[in-house]
Amino acid sequence: MFRRCVPLHNYTKTELTNLITGKLRRNFGRDVDEATVPQMFKACAMVLRDIMSAHELETEDRVKDSHARQVHYLSLEFLMGRSLMKNAYNLGVLEPLTQAIESLGFSAADLFEAEPDAGLGNGGLGRLAACYLDSMTTLEIPATGYSICYELGIFKQKIVDGQQVELADNWLGLGDAWLIPKVDETETVHFGGKVKGYWDENGRHRVAYEGGTDVLAIPKDMEIAGYGTDHVNVLRLWDAKSPVPVDMSLYSRGEYLKAVEQQAMAEVIAKVLYPDDNHYEGKSLRLKQQYFFVSATIQSIVRKHRAQYGTLHNFHQKHVIQINDTHPTLVIPELMRILLDEEGYTWDDAWYIVTHTVAYTNHTVMIEALERWPQELVQTLLPRIWEIIIEISNRWQQRLTEAFHGDMGRVERNAIVWGGDVRMANMCVCACYAVNGVSALHSDILKKDLFRDIYAITPDKFQNVTNGIDHRRWLSQCNPKLDALIKECTGGDDYLLQPEAMKKLEKYKDDAGVLSRLGKIKAENKQAFASYVAKESGIILNTDAIFDVQVKRLHEYKRQLLNVMHIVYLYQRLKSDPNFTFTPRVFLFGAKAAPGYYVAKEIVHLINSLSATINSDPVCKDRLQVVFLENYRVSLAERLMPASELSEQISTAGKEASGTGNMKFMMNGALTIGTLDGANVEMHEQLGDENIFLFGLKADEVVSLKQRGYKPYEYYVGSPSMKAVLDQISRGFNDGVSYTNLTNRLLFGQNGSAPDEYLLLADFESYKAAHQRAGQAYLDQKAWNRMSLINIARSGIFAADRSIRDYADNIWHVPTREL
Numbered sequence: 001m002f003r004r005c006v007p008l009h010n011y012t013k014t015e016l017t018n019l020i021t022g023k024l025r026r027n028f029g030r031d032v033d034e035a036t037v038p039q040m041f042k043a044c045a046m047v048l049r050d051i052m053s054a055h056e057l058e059t060e061d062r063v064k065d066s067h068a069r070q071v072h073y074l075s076l077e078f079l080m081g082r083s084l085m086k087n088a089y090n091l092g093v094l095e096p097l098t099q100a101i102e103s104l105g106f107s108a109a110d111l112f113e114a115e116p117d118a119g120l121g122n123g124g125l126g127r128l129a130a131c132y133l134d135s136m137t138t139l140e141i142p143a144t145g146y147s148i149c150y151e152l153g154i155f156k157q158k159i160v161d162g163q164q165v166e167l168a169d170n171w172l173g174l175g176d177a178w179l180i181p182k183v184d185e186t187e188t189v190h191f192g193g194k195v196k197g198y199w200d201e202n203g204r205h206r207v208a209y210e211g212g213t214d215v216l217a218i219p220k221d222m223e224i225a226g227y228g229t230d231h232v233n234v235l236r237l238w239d240a241k242s243p244v245p246v247d248m249s250l251y252s253r254g255e256y257l258k259a260v261e262q263q264a265m266a267e268v269i270a271k272v273l274y275p276d277d278n279h280y281e282g283k284s285l286r287l288k289q290q291y292f293f294v295s296a297t298i299q300s301i302v303r304k305h306r307a308q309y310g311t312l313h314n315f316h317q318k319h320v321i322q323i324n325d326t327h328p329t330l331v332i333p334e335l336m337r338i339l340l341d342e343e344g345y346t347w348d349d350a351w352y353i354v355t356h357t358v359a360y361t362n363h364t365v366m367i368e369a370l371e372r373w374p375q376e377l378v379q380t381l382l383p384r385i386w387e388i389i390i391e392i393s394n395r396w397q398q399r400l401t402e403a404f405h406g407d408m409g410r411v412e413r414n415a416i417v418w419g420g421d422v423r424m425a426n427m428c429v430c431a432c433y434a435v436n437g438v439s440a441l442h443s444d445i446l447k448k449d450l451f452r453d454i455y456a457i458t459p460d461k462f463q464n465v466t467n468g469i470d471h472r473r474w475l476s477q478c479n480p481k482l483d484a485l486i487k488e489c490t491g492g493d494d495y496l497l498q499p500e501a502m503k504k505l506e507k508y509k510d511d512a513g514v515l516s517r518l519g520k521i522k523a524e525n526k527q528a529f530a531s532y533v534a535k536e537s538g539i540i541l542n543t544d545a546i547f548d549v550q551v552k553r554l555h556e557y558k559r560q561l562l563n564v565m566h567i568v569y570l571y572q573r574l575k576s577d578p579n580f581t582f583t584p585r586v587f588l589f590g591a592k593a594a595p596g597y598y599v600a601k602e603i604v605h606l607i608n609s610l611s612a613t614i615n616s617d618p619v620c621k622d623r624l625q626v627v628f629l630e631n632y633r634v635s636l637a638e639r640l641m642p643a644s645e646l647s648e649q650i651s652t653a654g655k656e657a658s659g660t661g662n663m664k665f666m667m668n669g670a671l672t673i674g675t676l677d678g679a680n681v682e683m684h685e686q687l688g689d690e691n692i693f694l695f696g697l698k699a700d701e702v703v704s705l706k707q708r709g710y711k712p713y714e715y716y717v718g719s720p721s722m723k724a725v726l727d728q729i730s731r732g733f734n735d736g737v738s739y740t741n742l743t744n745r746l747l748f749g750q751n752g753s754a755p756d757e758y759l760l761l762a763d764f765e766s767y768k769a770a771h772q773r774a775g776q777a778y779l780d781q782k783a784w785n786r787m788s789l790i791n792i793a794r795s796g797i798f799a800a801d802r803s804i805r806d807y808a809d810n811i812w813h814v815p816t817r818e819l
């Protein structure tokens with residue numbers, strides 16, 4: 001255990017004001033009265049960076065002196081969002097910084113708003129990594145995150161004529177305010193060429209490469225401040241550069257294009273984040289990205305380890321490498337390569353070190369998301385890695401054959417190299433000492449289904465760590481009024497470091513005063529969100545209606561289309577019976593569709609067509625509104641969560657590994673309408689039937705219905721109201737666009753896919769009924785607020801601090817901050 005951290009220095013407004021003006025002068029040659037908002041933002045970021053850099057050096061020393069085990073969190077995505085307010089909050093300087101900014105004649109709110117989101121991720125997996133960095137640091141774990149410094153983050157979404165258009169997200173202009181280049185820690189990553197084995201003068205087998213290309217990996221470090229501690233960790237983002245600017249010999253022969261080719265090939269690696277979530281595409285650039293960041297990372301870890309210990313024998317005792325989904329799997333053969341080729345270990349010794357260092361988190365059971373790299377691609381791009389993979393694969397297959405007594409079905413299912421593909425999840429399960437799912441249900445499915453054979457031979461490897469969210473960002477910071485109420489009711493700010501303390505709020509579940517204050521806070525947050533929407537888009541939201549929200553990536557299994565079907569049903573009822581009574585609703589959607597996912601884009605279009613029709617129909621006035629929020633992202637979620645009342649978590653049971661949006665809504669007092677899927681199951685365990693609106697088939701019922709033979713068409717012909725809904729979607733709305741393609745997929749399937757793969761029709765009636773219960777419940781505001789309070793009070797276990805303590809105790813075996 002290393003030395004305790006020292007208490008944070010309390011910076012005053014005056015100190016910060018001086019530091020900021022100093023930065024403006026030195027870096028921009030400006031006095032305050034000439035400074036622009038972006039310059040002022042950068043100056044503030046630099047001041048916080050200086051504070052964090054000093055802490056980082058101390059942290060590094062402490063970690064080094066204590067010889068503590070370090071955690072390395074490898075992820076192709078970190079969806080960080082904004083950092084200025086976050087860092088100021090964690091460093092305990094948010095108030096004096098705000099005052100300093102205002103005293104210099106700037107609006108602090110405008111300055112925070114000027115910061116672009118660091119969108120280095122797609123959705124849940126990337127945001128989870130960002131929340132975990134915050135918790136690992138707050139809990140004083142020596143940890144480093146590693147990823148790629150993408151020049152372009154997740155695209156910006158614009159809706160043009162109802163359809164999604166993607167714009168490049170060039171975040172680095174201002175976003176690089178947080179990045180510190182460490183050129184002296186550059187690594188070199190080798191691609192392609194031929195492998196030559198030879199024996200050196202000491203009789204050791206060595207490997208050399210002929211040809212191929214080197215790419216430089218330059219670290220750009222982003223410091224991560226923990227809350228209420230001077231512990232600082234780092235997110236290391238690798239940028240790619242060519243070692244040769246231009247090949248002058250080619251250039252002088254007039255081959256201009258060829259001369260810059262290598263440079264272009266290198267620099268394209270860090271150009272752009274792949275915008276697919278829960279979908280695998282075998283693109284060679286993506287494989288290059290994976291190897292580039294994994295190789296640079298492990299070289300950097302090994303280099304520092306060697307400098308400190310002079311040997312790699314104790315590597316596994318001093319490091320754990322957590323791989324966030326299969327995207328960093330190549331770290332396994334890459335660490336083997338270093339141990340074998342550079343350190344001269346035997347296969348068995350090297351394998352021992354690797355398999356006691358690496359742990360794997362699985363985030364999906366969707367078959368189309370599982371990575372399978374074509375063998376030829378691996379072979380040509382990474383010839384030495386390929387040789388090592390083959391060896392791992394052969395040994396594994398032998399082990400499987402023995403364990404399964406020659407049952408070739410089981411051997412085939414679990415093989416690593418098979419049928420011309422390299423299967424990354426199988427390599428992880430083979431090599432990692434721990435494998436975990438991200439909710440109780442999901443971890444069970446891994447054991448019973450996806451990895452059942454391996455579970456049978458190594459049951460102890462398999463664990464569950466239910467996801468969690470950074471409750472300081474997602475409650476305290478983004479919902480200051482609720483934060484104040486919680487602090488008042490729970491007797492202080494304990495809950496910020498001990499999220500279980502939120503339980504104390506429950507004492508007030510029948511306190512009319514507290515309940516009405518809770519209701520008032522929600523009403524004010526709705527108003528604030530409505531003002532923002534009005535300013536951004538001109539749309540006026542009806543703040544008297546329930547804010548019913550579905551925000552997440554657009555995917556068929558998440559069933560935005562089921563939500564649409566229900567809205568169309570309500571609309572048809574209103575049209576056919578103007579006296580139809582139901583609780584007024586504003587349906588809010590936010591969702592990016594992967595640019596190549598045609599069906600997802602059609603659903604975005606459909607929501608916008610529906611929205612235009614409903615919002616302009618007088619029948620719907622004050623009763624029904626549908627709004628598609630453009631460009632859903634972290635900073636928009638921070639505004640939206642506090643204003644939400646009903647949270648749509650309606651995936652087909654068994655498909656959503658966990659969900660984390662569900663937790664953000666719960667913490668902000670929204671009630672959930674949802675299926676027993678992912679972490680909803682554990683939310684339900686906390687809440688009981690009375691405080692959540694459950695509906696739909698359960699995971700095992702989904703499986704057995706499919707086995708029996710699911711026939712959606714029968715639901716369609718059997719229910720006139722459902723038929724009317726689907727027929728209308730097929731015909732389309734006022735803009736004349738038809739969505740027959742979508743309804744045909746539900747009724748008949750398409751290109752070999754089963755009809756209604758995700759059982760929308762099977763769950764429709766039950767979903768409608770749950771909505772009716774929710775609408776009814778809203779009419780009794782006191783009872784609603786009571787449920788809302790119970791949701792908040794019982795949400796503490798979904799804090800990322802709890803998840804990180806689970807990882808630390810059960811997988812990483814590292815100590816955490818004592819409170």
Ligand code: BZD
Nearest residue numbers: 124125277278363438656657658659660
């Ligand atoms: O990971 C998500 C799951 O779908 C959620 O259920 C879960 O809560 C979160 C966090 O565990 N998975 C992803 O977000 N996956 C991806 O974004 C992704 C990206 C690239 C390739 C494959 C998947």
